[in-house]
Amino acid sequence: MHYVKAKGIFTSDYGINLYRGCTHGCIYCDSRSAVYNINHKFEDIEVKENAVELLKKELIKRKPCMIGTGAMTDPYIPLEKRLEYVRKSLKLVYRYGFGWACITKSDLVLRDIDLLKKINEKTKAVVQITLTTADDDLCRMIEPNVCATSRRVEVLQRLKEENIPTVVWLCPLLPHINATEENINALLDFCIDAEVKGVLNMGMGLSLREGNREYFYEQLDKSFPGLKERYIEEYGDSYFIHSRDDRRLRKILRNRCDEHGIMHNQDEIFSYLHEFPEKSVQSKLL
Template sequence: MFNSLIKKGRGAQQNINNRFFELSQEVRDDFLEYCEKEGEVADNDKTQYLEVYPKTIVNKVNSPDVGMSYSMNMYQGCEHGCIYCYARNSHEYWGYSAGLDFERRILVKKNAPQLLEDFLKKKSWKAHPIVMSGNTDCYQPAEKQFEITRKCLELFLKYKHPVSIITKNALVLRDLDLLKALQKDQLISVNISITSLSEQTRRILEPRTATIKKRLETVKILSENNIPVNVMLAPIIPSINSHEILPLAKAVSEAGALSIAHTIVRLNGAIGQVFTDWIQKKMPDRAEKVLNQIKDCHNGNLNDSRFATRMKGEGNIAKQVSDLMQLAKLKYFKDKVMPTLNTNLHESCKDGQLKLF
């Protein structure tokens, strides 16, 4: 069957239907067979960068269990291609698929720096940490070309405003000069996502992300420069990376991380179909086992949308993961603490300069 061929270098293996569209497309075997015989390419699999023009860039986060109050995203869609990514669903609101479109059609907000500066200068705004990458990674491959994240960091420094970063890309080290300058006033923290110590697992789960070696080096370099780092061991997927919690915690602690956190994978919305198709093609020998164990964590479903329980899960497997995380924190992070970001300087810097009186 031609439609069962593995797409290398991508997470999703198909473009599933957009739930908001009445019509759908199907790639048929006879079409793929025709392309094969004629020597034609059915799908060039290239990434497209599409500029969009949002009117705002800082979002209020109303979910009580995500650990942030405000976030901003310079890009929609993410070329990293992490198969489990919860942000895939948001691509449907733009008229695209949560499958391959999410990885190949990247929406670029070139006006993000101007929108951010306008926001930071508002008289009504009281400083509160803003998280870059609440949805999609601000250091994904597009950032190397557009440098929107760097421009926004320059503004956070200019206005002495606290900012936190979530990423799994070593490209964050490109901006080490800005991070060090922000840290002088305790205005920065970085969250690095590391889901496995196995390169084979990393390549399957997160095909276009930085290698595990580079991510551990990133934690080390940031920590050596006194930039506080939290590592997200997330998501924990039963029978894929659930056995790695203790060695992961040990490795990131030795690299200098000050804390760790985790979530249990949950396949909300369209992600359930994307993930199921992926694991049946990439890991057919354990597909049913993994899917059933994920369901065991969410009361018989692939997803649980209830606040408080959706991130940590329920049941025996979820409890085992939680117990291992507690043990890891006691063993490797007992005397470590993430500092609180400084919100006291911004008010006197709203014109871009620190007032002396």
């Protein structure tokens, strides 16, 4: 861990990243890509020491809207348990009447369920959970340092009980590993039971480019001997690696989501995540 002074806090679409880097160890992580210019060891978390202060300054002067986090770094990395940058940010978001949408794989999000409920009463708080495999043993191989799928499903159920809307990122689905009909149906069963608002899937595959490609192949050699060579033979240096069964598997996902009234269109889901509801004028005064 190391600290830096940040010059700004918001991305162009009101996203924030309180940390840079991650210790979850997911073998496929696109955030390792060289294009993001993380000039330190990925596991050496860069902490924006003035992030909460910058956020407060921005929220005071801006019109309320949805604030998002988790696109680059899971906000609930273990370090958050001690530093509480996310929790401090949530308090500000609630205080100034903004909405909140985060993406995580961690059950640490349950620590902040009190604030998520308060925000949801005023405007909207959405928790997005990534699910990649229904098999906990496989989950521990491809996402080794974060809670397993079964625990994330418990998180979804708890959020459902508290009336906090959820979206599941059902990706990435790795060819020859978890991009299977059996796995997708099992994950969709979890989503249906948890009554998620949407299931977001970017295609049955994953992105590989300089930085994350090398790490991914290194991990394949450790856990799936011989599979790296199969990837190289089938896909070469392609940026997005599509499962050969992509079309059929995506149809299964669409049909099951339609059957249960779950959003699956990317544009529709992102529109929902960015939509800021003002539940009442009075709520702003609370």
